[in-house]
Amino acid sequence: MSGEQRKQINLHADKFGEYDMEGPVQDDISWLSLSLDEKTGFGCYAMRMEPGAVTVAHDHLGWEEFLIVEGDLVDSDGTVFGPGDFVSYEPGTHHNSHTEGGCLIAVFERPA
Incomplete structure (x- = not known):
């Protein structure tokens, strides 16, 4: 395998950019692609949330999964996720999340 086949x-x-996905x-x-x-809109990206950050409530057309x-990270129903937690949202899910102390998550978006 050559380096050209690997990213x-x-x-x-690496530098994260402005988040405007919602x-x-x-x-x-x-976020960082x-x-x-x-x-x-499918694939994987990293998302960094500063302490106190809140995502805009949104609907998922496909699957959204993430690894803390x-x-x-606290979901809209009050469930708290921490390092090592993997979360999967089915298509049609509506939610938002917030963080108290800040977080870094890997997000995986895939079609329904």
Whole structure:
């Protein structure tokens, strides 16, 4: 295998950009594409939420899954997720999330 067939991204070294995936730019949330196809919205990205950040409530047309890498994430029903937790939302799910102390998550979006 050659390096041309492999893509390497470092969550601690590469630059995260403005997060606007649910509408307006959210200054306390940033993201880094890992393998996201921006045309289809499917693939994987890392999302960093600063302490106190809240996502805009949204609906999932496809599957959304994420792995908590660092920190805490609280779902709209009050469920608290921490490092190592893997969460899967079915198509049609409506929710939002917030973090108390900040978090880093890997998000996987795939079609229904």
